[in-house]
Amino acid sequence: MKKLLPLLIIAVVAAIVGVGAYTYIQDKQATSKPFGGPLDLIAMDGSKFTEADLRETPAVIFFGFTHCPDVCPTTLFELDGWLKEMGPDANKIKAYFITVDPERDTQEIMQTYVSNVSDKIIGITGTPEKIAEAVKSYHIYAKKVPGEGDNYNMDHTASLFLLDKGGMFRGTIAYGENPDTALEKLKNLAKRNS
Numbered sequence: 002m003k004k005l006l007p008l009l010i011i012a013v014v015a016a017i018v019g020v021g022a023y024t025y026i027q028d029k030q031a032t033s034k035p036f037g038g039p040l041d042l043i044a045m046d047g048s049k050f051t052e053a054d055l056r057e058t059p060a061v062i063f064f065g066f067t068h069c070p071d072v073c074p075t076t077l078f079e080l081d082g083w084l085k086e087m088g089p090d091a092n093k094i095k096a097y098f099i100t101v102d103p104e105r106d107t108q109e110i111m112q113t114y115v116s117n118v119s120d121k122i123i124g125i126t127g128t129p130e131k132i133a134e135a136v137k138s139y140h141i142y143a144k145k146v147p148g149e150g151d152n153y154n155m156d157h158t159a160s161l162f163l164l165d166k167g168g169m170f171r172g173t174i175a176y177g178e179n180p181d182t183a184l185e186k187l188k189n190l191a192k193r194n195s
Contacts, residue, residue: 035168038138041131042099045112045124056168059190060095063161064141066102067114072159072176073098074118080161081119083184091121093191099125101143101157103132165193 035056042050055062061080065073077098084091098115100106103126106114111124126132136143143157159176163186171190174183 033169036139036162036164036170037168038134040135042125042127042135043108045108045115045126047108050125050127052168055095055097055164056166058095059093059166059171059193060097060164060168061161061174061187061190062097062099062139062164064099064101064136064139064143064157065159066100066155066157067106067110068102069155076159076161076176077115077118077122079180079183081121083180083187084119084121086184087187087191090188090191094187096122097125098122099135100132101136101141102145102155103127103129163187163190165190 035052037052037055040050040052040055044050044054063073063076063080065076067073080096084094084096087094096119098111100111106124106126108126111126115122115124127135135141139162141158143155146154146156148154161174161183163171163173165171171193172186174186
């Protein structure tokens with residue numbers, strides 16, 4: 002029995018290490034999946050927009066809508082300012098404004114709206130079904146809030162999502178976040194391109 006005890010201990014230790022290594026690899030693979038899912042949308046210039054476009058460089062994505070009274074225009078204006086403040090490093094990042102209101106936010110509306118705010122942000126729209134799929138796969142809250150007559154508003158997530166090249170989730174910039182902190186997050190994201 003004494004001769005078998007060291008072998009038994011080695012076998013138990015090997016099993017524990019094996020289970021630990023397997024668990025680590027599984028966790029690593031689970032966290033190494035790109036954020037979100039497939040996209041079949043339309044950019045504001047009329048070109049097709051897919052998850053491959055989103056994942057080709059570090060990206061900032063914001064889900065909102067053009068009829069938004071305050072959060073969306075403020076966020077887009079701030080994002081444009083931070084990108085300008087970054088100088089040439091801003092070219093290492095792509096910024097996208099994806100509508101949660103495709104019924105009103107046509108490709109032409111997105112082109113006009115986003116172009117009036119920034120030349121560094123790309124507006125994205127699509128069919129209601131494809132936008133609903135994108136909202137779900139990116140874990141965005143978006144809900145139509147009825148108003149008077151045909152008027153309505155949209156409640157939605159108000160954070161910017163930061164993704165590195167390949168689409169890995171790297172953090173958020175919250176609505177109203179300290180501008181210096183937000184700028185630093187964008188600079189760090191741009192460095193992930195090198």
